[in-house]
Amino acid sequence: xxxVRALRAGYGGVExxxxxxxxxxxxxxxxxxxxxxxxxxxxxxxxxxxxxxSGGEIRFDGHRIDSATAQEIxxxxxxxxxxxxxxxPNLSVRENLELGSYRRGRPRRRAxxxxxxxxxxxxxxxxxxxxxxxxGGEQQMLAIGRGMMAEPRLxxxxxxxxxxxxxxxxxxxxxxxxxxxxGLPVLLVEQNVVQxxxxxxxxxxxxxxxxxxxxxxxxxxxxxxLKRAYLGM
Amino acid sequence: MYSPEIVLEAxxxxxxxxxxxxxxxxxxxxxxxxxxxxNFAHGALLTCAMFAVWGLATAFGIDPYLAIPPLVLVxxxxxxxxxxxxxxxxxxxDDNNMLLVTLGLSIAIENGLLAVFHSDxxxxxxxxxxxxxxxxxxxxxxxxxxxxxxxxxxxALLWLLLTTTDTGKAIRAVAREKLGxxxxxxxxxxxxxxxxxxxxxxLAVAACLLMPTYYVNPRVGNAFVLVAFTIVVxxxxxxxxxxxxxxxxxxxxxxxxxxxxxxxxxxxxIFVIFILVLLLRPTGMFxxxx
Numbered sequence: 001x002x003x004v005r006a007l008r009a010g011y012g013g014v015e016x017x018x019x020x021x022x023x024x025x026x027x028x029x030x031x032x033x034x035x036x037x038x039x040x041x042x043x044x045x046x047x048x049x050x051x052x053x054s055g056g057e058i059r060f061d062g063h064r065i066d067s068a069t070a071q072e073i074x075x076x077x078x079x080x081x082x083x084x085x086x087x088x089p090n091l092s093v094r095e096n097l098e099l100g101s102y103r104r105g106r107p108r109r110r111a112x113x114x115x116x117x118x119x120x121x122x123x124x125x126x127x128x129x130x131x132x133x134x135x136g137g138e139q140q141m142l143a144i145g146r147g148m149m150a151e152p153r154l155x156x157x158x159x160x161x162x163x164x165x166x167x168x169x170x171x172x173x174x175x176x177x178x179x180x181x182x183g184l185p186v187l188l189v190e191q192n193v194v195q196x197x198x199x200x201x202x203x204x205x206x207x208x209x210x211x212x213x214x215x216x217x218x219x220x221x222x223x224x225x226l227k228r229a230y231l232g233m
Numbered sequence: 234m235y236s237p238e239i240v241l242e243a244x245x246x247x248x249x250x251x252x253x254x255x256x257x258x259x260x261x262x263x264x265x266x267x268x269x270x271x272n273f274a275h276g277a278l279l280t281c282a283m284f285a286v287w288g289l290a291t292a293f294g295i296d297p298y299l300a301i302p303p304l305v306l307v308x309x310x311x312x313x314x315x316x317x318x319x320x321x322x323x324x325x326x327d328d329n330n331m332l333l334v335t336l337g338l339s340i341a342i343e344n345g346l347l348a349v350f351h352s353d354x355x356x357x358x359x360x361x362x363x364x365x366x367x368x369x370x371x372x373x374x375x376x377x378x379x380x381x382x383x384x385x386x387x388x389a390l391l392w393l394l395l396t397t398t399d400t401g402k403a404i405r406a407v408a409r410e411k412l413g414x415x416x417x418x419x420x421x422x423x424x425x426x427x428x429x430x431x432x433x434x435x436l437a438v439a440a441c442l443l444m445p446t447y448y449v450n451p452r453v454g455n456a457f458v459l460v461a462f463t464i465v466v467x468x469x470x471x472x473x474x475x476x477x478x479x480x481x482x483x484x485x486x487x488x489x490x491x492x493x494x495x496x497x498x499x500x501x502x503i504f505v506i507f508i509l510v511l512l513l514r515p516t517g518m519f520x521x522x523x
């Protein structure tokens with residue numbers, strides 16, 4: 001579904017990603033883990049076309065997308081739910097969701113809206129409220145709901161558990177499993193190692209812009225290098 | 234000191250003038266709200282629109298009100314192209330540079346107009362300025378009444394556009410959350426250009442509503458934009474309802490201070506208000522807290 005080869009990217013003269021290879025197969029959950037500053041968010045920005053790649057190639061569904069614009073990538077169905085949610089605080093919950101189908105999924109907007117409300121009944125209760133007044137957990141639901149409105153063919157979730165209470169984190173991971181059970185491949189970018197490894201089939205550990213470890217979730221959990229990658233020990 | 238009728242008439246006249254001020258301010262506040270820059274070319278573009286109305290009326294005998302639809306289209310297109318192909322590219326990705334580009338643009342336009350039309354002041358032929366409508370005890374200028382209705386209509390249409398269409402929602406989304414907008418597939422450059430185009434379209438309408446009772450010279454737009462800027466600050470930078478209410482209020486302030494202080498000091502009240510707002514409530518009536 002998604003294939004990345006020798007990907008390089010950065011900001012100005014500073015290279016953050018220094019040659020990444022990765023793959024997300026159809027209908028699997030793949031976790032990208034790593035400490036702060038390892039390059040996780042940069043990777044997501046390059047995948048969604050917000051930041052240009054300086055080298056390497058990205059293929060989505062067999063097509064090169066490393067020089068595509070953000071809107072072309074959304075149109076192809078690679079949907080990125082960003083870190084920090086990036087919802088539209090001045091727009092109502094409904095308007096936020098409607099804009100989720102700005103570029104893709106517009107013909108079935110009404111049906112998809114119902115689907116999101118079925119998944120997140122809380123959002124229906126808050127439908128006319130400005131999104132900026134929602135709680136952190138509700139905003140995260142809204143961000144994921146907005147992503148679902150575009151009928152994703154692959155969903156990138158960047159730190160969906162950030163800033164949520166342990167109970168909400170649990171719910172969030174359950175939800176991701178449910179979305180995936182319907183056949184949606186998910187690229188999960190997280191700092192929450194234990195729960196991510198429980199959920200994902202495979203994982204990549206990012207360290208200083210390269211992969212320190214890659215493999216099945218079970219292998220990685222037992223790998224002594226995991227601690228080193230996180231704690232620099 | 235003045236009879237109530239005279240004061241009432243001044244208030245009504247102020248409201249009528251204020252609505253057209255509001256229209257100019259709407260364009261300014263819309264561009265500020267989304268692009269986060271003061272469009273310094275706003276005044277020069279208004280002057281262009283007024284010259285266009287004058288030109289159409291003088292050369293082809295086209296009624297200023299009939300000129301609204303074609304001029305709205307032309308000015309929307311021109312604004313779109315200016316932002317997309319001149320202001321945007323010239324600022325090289327840094328929005329702060331756009332401010333300087335619009336300043337340069339205003340100097341270029343103003344001097345271009347001076348070169349072509351010289352500094353003469355021109356008005357439309359005809360007696361539109363003298364036609365009045367009796368409203369109770371008051372005699373109200375017909376052209377101003379039309380201007381008032383037209384400005385409110387445009388404000389309502391703009392509001393509908395911003396709240397009910399996908400493009401309008403995208404404009405409001407880009408105003409506050411650019412990265413989020415890009416990630417749902419909104420082309421931010423396109424939305425910038427549409428916003429700039431809408432700002433120019435407001436100016437085209439304002440010019441058509443103004444010209445029957447006003448005059449045009451290559452610097453006339455600046456006076457309006459100074460007032461419009463006060464309105465934008467008063468209403469809250471980027472707020473559409475703020476621009477509308479602020480415009481009406483400033484119109485009344487101008488008319489009242491004209492009545493009580495004398496015509497030549499009419500604008501004094503506006504700038505006193507401006508300073509007071511900056512001192513006491515810098516976010517304006519409807520402004521978001523920083």
